Amino acid sequence: MSHTVHEKKKLLARVRRIRGQVEAIERALEEESGCETVMHRIAGVRGAVNGLMNEVLEDHVRTHLVDAGGESGAADAREQLIDVLRSYIK
Amino acid sequence: MSHTVHEKKKLLARVRRIRGQVEAIERALEEESGCETVMHRIAGVRGAVNGLMNEVLEDHVRTHLVDAGGESGAADAREQLIDVLRSYIK
Amino acid sequence: MSHTVHEKKKLLARVRRIRGQVEAIERALEEESGCETVMHRIAGVRGAVNGLMNEVLEDHVRTHLVDAGGESGAADAREQLIDVLRSYIK
Amino acid sequence: MSHTVHEKKKLLARVRRIRGQVEAIERALEEESGCETVMHRIAGVRGAVNGLMNEVLEDHVRTHLVDAGGESGAADAREQLIDVLRSYIK
Numbered sequence: 001m002s003h004t005v006h007e008k009k010k011l012l013a014r015v016r017r018i019r020g021q022v023e024a025i026e027r028a029l030e031e032e033s034g035c036e037t038v039m040h041r042i043a044g045v046r047g048a049v050n051g052l053m054n055e056v057l058e059d060h061v062r063t064h065l066v067d068a069g070g071e072s073g074a075a076d077a078r079e080q081l082i083d084v085l086r087s088y089i090k
Numbered sequence: 091m092s093h094t095v096h097e098k099k100k101l102l103a104r105v106r107r108i109r110g111q112v113e114a115i116e117r118a119l120e121e122e123s124g125c126e127t128v129m130h131r132i133a134g135v136r137g138a139v140n141g142l143m144n145e146v147l148e149d150h151v152r153t154h155l156v157d158a159g160g161e162s163g164a165a166d167a168r169e170q171l172i173d174v175l176r177s178y179i180k
Numbered sequence: 181m182s183h184t185v186h187e188k189k190k191l192l193a194r195v196r197r198i199r200g201q202v203e204a205i206e207r208a209l210e211e212e213s214g215c216e217t218v219m220h221r222i223a224g225v226r227g228a229v230n231g232l233m234n235e236v237l238e239d240h241v242r243t244h245l246v247d248a249g250g251e252s253g254a255a256d257a258r259e260q261l262i263d264v265l266r267s268y269i270k
Numbered sequence: 271m272s273h274t275v276h277e278k279k280k281l282l283a284r285v286r287r288i289r290g291q292v293e294a295i296e297r298a299l300e301e302e303s304g305c306e307t308v309m310h311r312i313a314g315v316r317g318a319v320n321g322l323m324n325e326v327l328e329d330h331v332r333t334h335l336v337d338a339g340g341e342s343g344a345a346d347a348r349e350q351l352i353d354v355l356r357s358y359i360k
Contacts, residue, residue: 012120026106216350
């Protein structure tokens with residue numbers, strides 16, 4: 001079973017918190033709050049998204065990158081990880 | 091007038107698009123899509139948030155960092171910018 | 181006078197420290213230290229480079245983004261800043 | 271054998287190129303080139319360091335995160351990877 005299924009509850013809580021933070025940027029724009037508020041909220045979302053990515057990568061490494069004596073799938077999981085890291089670290 | 095007021099429409103459209111992307115991560119978790127989908131969607135949100143930050147910083151620099159013969163406020167705007175960059179680039 | 185001239189000493193000290201850190205990666209590779217050492221040193225260089233960029237951006241904003249009653253150059257400095265941020269935040 | 275040993279030549283070439291780029295920042299400061307040159311060179315080093323990190327992470331994942339029927343070490347390699355990602359993605 002995939003870690004994103006196993007850790008569904010924990011990850012959904014994190015994603016919903018991020019949605020709330022994005023909505024707070026929306027509100028700051030609608031209520032014409034100062035640009036400083038807007039910039040700080042954007043920085044907050046970036047931090048939260050990086051935290052979520054770390055969480056998912058960590059689960060991915062701990063769950064799928066274990067061969068367990070020949071389980072296929074580990075090779076695919078490695079390539080997926082490399083692919084995500086390439087798009088994330090640039 | 092602050093650039094986040096002047097550019098309200100454009101920025102709100104961007105933020106709502108990001109909200110939609112965050113909701114798509116939520117859906118992927120709820121529907122138990124594979125972790126690869128989840129990771130790619132998180133990477134997509136990170137890119138979109140960086141794009142939004144660039145947009146706002148660019149407007150900030152073009153709007154507030156112009157002294158216009160002694161307008162106060164530019165000094166504050168410079169310090170706000172430095173503060174945001176310090177929290178963003180690390 | 182440009183801030184990179186005014187702050188030359190301080191910035192050169194930082195850059196030389198970074199050069200030392202890069203040489204330490206080189207040594208770790210030559211002496212065949214473990215990959216963990218190599219990865220941690222690379223992460224250290226990234227942090228130091230971000231610190232240097234923040235320092236230079238901060239000086240740039242404080243020095244050039246001040247119009248001082250019509251000094252030309254501030255407009256160019258703003259566009260340079262925007263250009264650097266676009267290439268850095270992505 | 272560690273991938274940083276196996277890929278030593280390729281990685282050393284990359285690190286030396288980065289050292290050259292750092293020395294070019296040093297030269298720009300010493301010769302009092304404009305700050306724009308300095309900022310662009312710093313951005314270049316950051317990109318090159320990220321490229322190196324990707325290269326090493328990729329080798330790490332492909333080499334060590336393969337259990338090969340009970341080889342110990344894979345568990346350690348996973349934790350090292352998680353540790354590096356946590357310090358890198360923030």
